[in-house]
Amino acid sequence: MMSLSDYARYLGILLWLCVVGTDVAAGGEMEARRIEIGLSLFPRVLAVDLKFPQKSSAAGVVDLVFVYRSDHEQAVACAAQLFRLHPLISSFKVRTSVVEVSQIDSQIDSNQGPPAAGYFLTEVLSVTDFEKVSRFGEKHSRIIFSPHSGDVERGAAIGIMITSQVQPYLNMATIERAGIQLNPLLLKLAKRYE
Amino acid sequence: MILVTIMLLIMTLIVVHWLVVLVPVVKSGEQTKAELLAASYAQLMEKALEDADETQVNALLNRLMLLNSPELDVPMVLRVEINLLNGKDFRKTQAYEPLTKNQFIAEAALFSPTSVDLLGVLRIHYNSEPYDRVVFDAQIRLAVLMLAMLLMLFIVQRLLARMLKPLNDLADFLQHVETTGANHVPEPGKNVAVEIRQVWFAVEQLFSRLGQRESDVRREHDAAQAALREKLEAESANKAKSQFLANMSHELRTPLNAIIGYSEMLREDAEEQERGALVADLGKIQHAGKNLLALINDVLDLSKIEAGKMQLYLEDIKVTTLVNDIVTTVMPMVEKNRNQLTIHCPDGIGSIQADEAKLRQSLLNLLSNAAKFTRSGEITLSISRSEDDDYPKIRFTVSDNGIGLSDEQIATLFMAFSQVDGSTTREYGGTGLGLAISRNFCRMMGGDISVVSRLGQGSSFSIELPVGVTRFLERQRGMSNQPQRLPQRGSPSAAPLAEERRSHKATILVVDADEMACDIVLRHLAKEDYYVAFVHNGSDAIFRIHELKPNAILLDAMTSGVHGWDLLKYVKSHPDLVQIPVIVMTMVDERKAAFAMGAVDYLMKPVDRDELINAVNRSVRRQSGDSVLVMDDDADSRKLVRLILENEGLTVVEAENAKLGLMRVAENPPALILLDLIMPGMSGLEFLDELKKLSNGRRIPVLALTGAVLEEADMRRLMMRVDGVIQKGAYSIDRVLSEVRQVISSIQPLKD
Numbered sequence: 001m002m003s004l005s006d007y008a009r010y011l012g013i014l015l016w017l018c019v020v021g022t023d024v025a026a027g028g029e030m031e032a033r034r035i036e037i038g039l040s041l042f043p044r045v046l047a048v049d050l051k052f053p054q055k056s057s058a059a060g061v062v063d064l065v066f067v068y069r070s071d072h073e074q075a076v077a078c079a080a081q082l083f084r085l086h087p088l089i090s091s092f093k094v095r096t097s098v099v100e101v102s103q104i105d106s107q108i109d110s111n112q113g114p115p116a117a118g119y120f121l122t123e124v125l126s127v128t129d130f131e132k133v134s135r136f137g138e139k140h141s142r143i144i145f146s147p148h149s150g151d152v153e154r155g156a157a158i159g160i161m162i163t164s165q166v167q168p169y170l171n172m173a174t175i176e177r178a179g180i181q182l183n184p185l186l187l188k189l190a191k192r193y194e
Numbered sequence: 195m196i197l198v199t200i201m202l203l204i205m206t207l208i209v210v211h212w213l214v215v216l217v218p219v220v221k222s223g224e225q226t227k228a229e230l231l232a233a234s235y236a237q238l239m240e241k242a243l244e245d246a247d248e249t250q251v252n253a254l255l256n257r258l259m260l261l262n263s264p265e266l267d268v269p270m271v272l273r274v275e276i277n278l279l280n281g282k283d284f285r286k287t288q289a290y291e292p293l294t295k296n297q298f299i300a301e302a303a304l305f306s307p308t309s310v311d312l313l314g315v316l317r318i319h320y321n322s323e324p325y326d327r328v329v330f331d332a333q334i335r336l337a338v339l340m341l342a343m344l345l346m347l348f349i350v351q352r353l354l355a356r357m358l359k360p361l362n363d364l365a366d367f368l369q370h371v372e373t374t375g376a377n378h379v380p381e382p383g384k385n386v387a388v389e390i391r392q393v394w395f396a397v398e399q400l401f402s403r404l405g406q407r408e409s410d411v412r413r414e415h416d417a418a419q420a421a422l423r424e425k426l427e428a429e430s431a432n433k434a435k436s437q438f439l440a441n442m443s444h445e446l447r448t449p450l451n452a453i454i455g456y457s458e459m460l461r462e463d464a465e466e467q468e469r470g471a472l473v474a475d476l477g478k479i480q481h482a483g484k485n486l487l488a489l490i491n492d493v494l495d496l497s498k499i500e501a502g503k504m505q506l507y508l509e510d511i512k513v514t515t516l517v518n519d520i521v522t523t524v525m526p527m528v529e530k531n532r533n534q535l536t537i538h539c540p541d542g543i544g545s546i547q548a549d550e551a552k553l554r555q556s557l558l559n560l561l562s563n564a565a566k567f568t569r570s571g572e573i574t575l576s577i578s579r580s581e582d583d584d585y586p587k588i589r590f591t592v593s594d595n596g597i598g599l600s601d602e603q604i605a606t607l608f609m610a611f612s613q614v615d616g617s618t619t620r621e622y623g624g625t626g627l628g629l630a631i632s633r634n635f636c637r638m639m640g641g642d643i644s645v646v647s648r649l650g651q652g653s654s655f656s657i658e659l660p661v662g663v664t665r666f667l668e669r670q671r672g673m674s675n676q677p678q679r680l681p682q683r684g685s686p687s688a689a690p691l692a693e694e695r696r697s698h699k700a701t702i703l704v705v706d707a708d709e710m711a712c713d714i715v716l717r718h719l720a721k722e723d724y725y726v727a728f729v730h731n732g733s734d735a736i737f738r739i740h741e742l743k744p745n746a747i748l749l750d751a752m753t754s755g756v757h758g759w760d761l762l763k764y765v766k767s768h769p770d771l772v773q774i775p776v777i778v779m780t781m782v783d784e785r786k787a788a789f790a791m792g793a794v795d796y797l798m799k800p801v802d803r804d805e806l807i808n809a810v811n812r813s814v815r816r817q818s819g820d821s822v823l824v825m826d827d828d829a830d831s832r833k834l835v836r837l838i839l840e841n842e843g844l845t846v847v848e849a850e851n852a853k854l855g856l857m858r859v860a861e862n863p864p865a866l867i868l869l870d871l872i873m874p875g876m877s878g879l880e881f882l883d884e885l886k887k888l889s890n891g892r893r894i895p896v897l898a899l900t901g902a903v904l905e906e907a908d909m910r911r912l913m914m915r916v917d918g919v920i921q922k923g924a925y926s927i928d929r930v931l932s933e934v935r936q937v938i939s940s941i942q943p944l945k946d
Contacts, residue, residue, distance in 0.1 A: 043310040044303075090311050164226035165233040165302070183312055185279070189303045 031148065035122065037166055038147025038159075039078060043086040043094070045158050045168050046118045048183040049143060052090060055117035062092040063116035067101050067133060069123045078122050098122075101129040104136055114140075121146040121156070130154055138178045152193050161191040169193060197354075201347045205340050212336055217329060228300035228320030231258075231270070236302035236316040243278065243313050244306045251276070255286045263324040272297060272321050276304070278314035296322040360386045364397060378402065442497075446490045447781040451800035453483040455714035458803065487800065492627035496610055499634045506549045506638055507786050510829050513543045513577060513588065516550065520557050521575070527565040528573060533594075535561075538576040545830065546588050547662050548639050551783065556632035556643070560592040560655045563628065568596030568652070579661070586661045587641070595652035604645055608633045632657075698725035700745035700814045705735040705761065706779070707750065711799070715748060718803050719810060732761045739771055746813040748806075750799075751780040751788070759791060766792035766857065773861035775813035792857055794847075812845070821845040821862065822934065825855040825881070826870035826899065835868060839934065852876035856884055859894065866937055867896045869916070882915050895937045 046052055046062075057063040064082065068075035079096035087094055097116070099106075104119075119142060125133065134155040137144035143157045152159035152171045157178060161169035168190040175182065235258055242250035261270040269288050276284040298320035304313040360382045367379065379398040382391055461476040498504045517539055528535045546553075557575075564573045576591040599607065610630040633643045641659035702724045706712050712728040719726050727742055729735045739747065747765065751758035762778065765771045777795040778788035788796045795809040822844050824835045829850070836846040847864060849855035851873055858864070867885075871878035878898065885894065895917040912919060918933050 044305045044312070047305070047310045048312045086310055088309050090309050164229050185312060185315055186303065189301055189315065 031124075034147040034149065034160065034162070035078060036081075037162070038120070038145065039082050040085065041160055041166065041168060042082065042118065042120055042145045043089045045145065045182075045186070046143060047090045048186040049117075050181040050183060051141070052117060053092070055114070055142070056092055057095065057114065057116065060092055061095050062089060062118075064094055064096045064118050064120065065116040066096060066098045066120045066122050067104060067125075068098060069101050069125055069129065071123055072098065072100070075122045078120065082120075092117075101125055101133060104133055115142055118143045118145060121148065121151065124148045124151070130156075134174065138174065141179045143178075143180060144174075167191050197350065198347060201343060205343055208336065209340070212332070216332075220325060220329065224320065224322060224325040225298050225300070228298040228318055229302070231261075231320065232300035232302040232316055232318045235318070236304050239276070239316065240304050240307050240313065243276070243304055244308065248284075251284055255284060258318070259286050259288060263321065265324045266327055268292065268321060268323050270321055271318055273319035275317040276314060277317070278304070279312060280314075292321055292323040296326055298322050298325075357387055357390065360390050360394060364394060368397070378405075442494065446494070447487070447799055450483055450487045450490065451708070452710035452714070454480055454487065454800045456710070457483060459714065459717055489627075492631055495631050496627055496634075499631065499638075504634070504638065507551070507783075508547055509550055510545045510547050511550050511553065512545050512830070512833075514539055514541075516554065516557075517575065517577065520554060520561065524558060524561040524565060527562050531565060531568060532570045533565055533568050534572045535565075536572065536574045538574065540577070540579070543577055543579055543588065544661070546659060548659055549635070551785075552635040552639070553657075553659070556635050556657055557590055557592075559628040559632045560590075560643075560657070563655070564592050564594040564596065564653070568594040571595045571652070587658050588661055590657040590659075591654060592656075593652065593654040598649045598651045598653055599645070599647040600649040603649075604647060607645060608643070699723050701725045701727065701742055702746050702748060702810060702814075703735070703738055703742055703744035704728035704748045705730075705732065705750060705758070706748070707731060707752065711750070711779075711801075715801070715806065718806055722807055722810070724810065724814075732757060735761055736764065739765065739774070743771075744774060746810055747774055747776045748810070749776050749778050749793075751778055751782070751784065759787070762788070762791045762793060772857065775861060777809050777813060792854075794861075821847050821864045823847045823849060823855060823858050823864040823867045825849045825852065825867060825873070825878075827851060827873045828870070831870065831899070844934070852878070852881035852884070855881060856888070859885065859888060863894055865894075866934060867894055868920075868934075869896050869898050871898055871900045871912075879915075897933055897937060 042064075046064075049055070052062070055062065064079070066075045066079045066082075075098040079098055083094055083096050115136075119133065119137060121133070121144065130151070133144055136142070137157060146152065146156040146159050148159070152169045155171060155174055157171055157174045157180060159169040159171075161167045168186065169192075170182070170187070170190050171193045173194070235254060239251055239254050241247075242254065255274055255276075258271050258274050259269065262268065263270050269290050271288070272290070272292065273287045274285070300318045300320055302316045304316055305311065306313055364379070364382075367374075367376070379394070379401050382394040386394070457476050457480040461473055461480060464472040464476055495504070517537060521535065521537060525535065561573070561575065572595055574591075574593045576589075576593070578589045578591070580587050580589065608629050610627055629643070636643050636657055636659060639659050641657060644656050644658070645653060646656075647653035702719055704712050704715050704726060706715075706728065707730050709730065712730070716726045716728065727738060727744065729738050735749075749758055749762060751762075758778070758780075762776055765774060765776055772792075775794040776792065777797060778784075778793040779797045779799055779801055780788070781799045783798065785796045794813050797805055797809060822839055824832050824839075824846055825848075826832045826835070827850050832848045832850070836848065839846050847858050847862075849858050853876060855867070855869075859867070869878050869881060873881075876884070882896065885896070896915075897918045897920055898912060898916045899920050900912075909919065917937050920933060
């Protein structure tokens with residue numbers, strides 16, 4: 001026969017699970033919104049990269065890569081959505097692909113050509129994977145775009161800042177290290193992380 | 195002060211909150227509005243700009259410029275600019291001049307909807323006038339609020355000061371009341387709050403109660419002082435009375451002592467010389483002296499009673515023994531008038547606890563009155579016992595068929611100095627004090643005297659007393675009963691007795707300031723072959739006692755110099771003198787005090803010759819060593835043993851407790867000690883321990899008397915310390931005598 005204190009304990013655990021579950025659910029929904037907003041902003045920030053035309057893969061084509069950790073389906077969905085919304089960026093045709101984060105280095109293959117024009121993180125990566133991607137971006141002067149909260153502070157070149165409006169969020173140190181040059185107008189309008 | 199501080203703190207917090215929190219929040223809200231407006235219109239314009247549709251662009255700009263603030267009905271946007279990367283610009287400005295120069299500037303990027311290329315920037319100058327107006331109004335309101343709070347604070351402070359002024363005045367008054375000496379609280383004044391007035395009145399009531407209490411205390415103190423003064427005066431008067439009584443007693447009895455004593459001696463001499471006429475005359479002198487002594491005794495007794503100085507000396511009295519003594523005394527008076535005396539006293543009448551002297555005096559008074567007022571008649575003394583609730587009583591009834599009394603005579607019978615009438619005094623004699631004194635004595639003992647009489651037919655006087663006076667008086671809270679306490683003494687040490695070898699059988703030292711009294715004693719004792727020395731003051735007495743080591747001392751308690759009692763204490767505490775028996779002579783009845791201090795006998799002055807000689811003989815005989823010391827706290831037990839032993843010709847010395855017993859042993863070691871094991875104070879066994887310490891105590895045999903049934907082991911242990919054990923209540927006369935003879939015959943002679 002359970003005592004009153006046992007009942008109280010179990011009730012407390014149940015309530016905690018509800019709160020946590022709600023929190024988790026709310027957090028998941030928020031992430032989905034951020035990804036959606038990021039998908040509309042990602043092509044725009046690529047367009048204001050002054051060296052964007054040099055980052056095309058072939059004549060008139062730019063590759064955009066969607067990096068994932070484990071959710072391949074989501075990455076494919078993001079790639080498809082972007083292509084549907086923005087098939088052109090600055091008169092370049094857009095070509096999207098997905099890659100698992102562990103395979104990102106295989107992007108660089110002297111036989112397959114230069115890396116993609118930009119990289120979109122569809123999931124929150126681990127510290128090790130994130131550093132790997134960041135190094136990749138800095139090394140190849142490529143924009144690593146992450147819609148996820150806190151990734152710009154971690155080192156992603158560009159992300160999003162949502163206040164009363166949605167603004168690009170720039171990590172100036174990463175941008176400088178990567179040698180990325182952006183239109184001064186965007187620099188003026190965007191939020192900066194120094 | 196606290197209120198002011200709190201108010202100022204609240205006001206400061208409100209201002210700070212407004213400036214630090216609310217204003218930036220409102221400002222931020224306005225900025226956000228501007229940015230949202232810019233973002234929404236930028237999105238609308240992106241398509242028109244990509245298509246280079248200037249008309250659509252201007253229409254959108256105009257729409258933007260038309261927006262009005264709902265709060266103030268002023269334009270929301272003062273100026274709008276579009277700067278395109280291709281160098282084309284659009285610009286619109288309001289003609290309206292706002293009151294304030296502040297503006298919120300919001301910018302939004304313009305991207306191509308198709309190629310997401312950056313086209314340019316949309317900049318809006320958002321009118322801050324509504325915000326400024328709102329802030330201004332709020333600041334005005336805040337200022338007004340602050341002012342109102344300050345005003346309220348001021349008013350509250352003034353009100354409080356006004357309301358509390360009476361309390362402050364009251365506090366000042368109470369603080370200084372001691373210096374001002376005010377005895378009432380002043381009025382609080384008008385317009386005072388009800389609550390304050392209530393406090394004021396409560397303080398006033400408290401003040402008046404304190405004042406009342408102070409005067410009560412002062413009154414009680416004065417009363418106590420007066421009572422103390424009266425007490426001291428009463429004690430002083432009491433002391434003076436006591437002193438007067440003692441002095442008068444002494445001064446009156448001393449010459450009478452000489453008159454009676456010398457007349458008696460002269461009469462004896464005249465009888466020897468067969469001078470009949472002289473004998474008769476001297477007899478008259480002696481008789482007159484005795485009558486005068488009786489009158490003086492009665493007057494002094496009455497004075498003592500009225501002064502509250504009469505004390506009771508309670509003891510257990512065997513009624514039959516007392517009655518026999520009284521009858522023996524009164525018989526000559528009864529027979530003088532040819533009366534017949536009949537005694538009705540039941541065998542089991544038992545004992546009574548009373549003052550023997552006073553009871554004897556009262557009964558003698560009744561019997562002598564009956565004998566006096568009856569001629570050739572019958573006088574009956576009846577004694578009966580009644581069981582009345584918790585207090586059994588004994589009734590002594592003296593009946594006669596004499597002259598009787600009328601009702602009027604009965605009414606004044608017990609009044610002092612009111613003998614029935616003057617003719618009675620002349621015919622029958624008497625002082626008229628006897629019955630008054632007797633009634634007082636009986637009432638002191640918790641009883642009373644009653645009378646039934648018929649004129650010409652006789653009278654019946656009854657004395658009724660409770661059997662246990664002490665218990666009765668304790669219950670009734672009667673007169674003080676102050677049995678004399680034995681003074682604490684250490685164990686007297688044994689000392690060799692030094693006897694002055696004279697041609698006479700013994701030496702007696704008389705200590706008396708009265709030379710005539712000494713002379714009388716000398717003449718009485720000289721005839722009995724005693725050598726008599728005398729001193730007239732206590733200081734010389736000490737010297738003579740040491741010098742003579744007399745066989746006995748006759749001591750007048752009223753000796754000058756060293757007081758008689760002090761001399762007695764000295765003798766009984768001096769190791770060389772303790773064994774000398776002291777017989778106390780005194781005018782004042784202080785028998786118990788005398789025995790308590792170690793006197794062996796007590797004589798009332800004027801001293802009866804036979805009593806004197808018997809007392810001296812007993813004291814001297816005690817010293818010869820063939821006496822038995824009976825130690826028992828129960829007087830009846832001691833008397834019983836005394837009767838048994840004296841019938842056999844043994845001298846008996848009594849001691850009612852162990853300390854007295856040790857004194858008697860030190861004075862004159864007895865041949866045998868009969869010892870009650872259970873006594874108050876020092877027990878029998880403890881006495882045996884002390885007896886061992888005395889140098890001659892080891893050789894005195896002891897027979898133990900015990901009321902307890904002893905176990906065999908206890909009996910064996912006791913037998914190791916004593917020479918025999920007699921169980922109380924189980925012994926017969928023969929048994930006691932047998933034990934005593936056996937022990938005495940077996941002991942070694944005391945003197946080596």
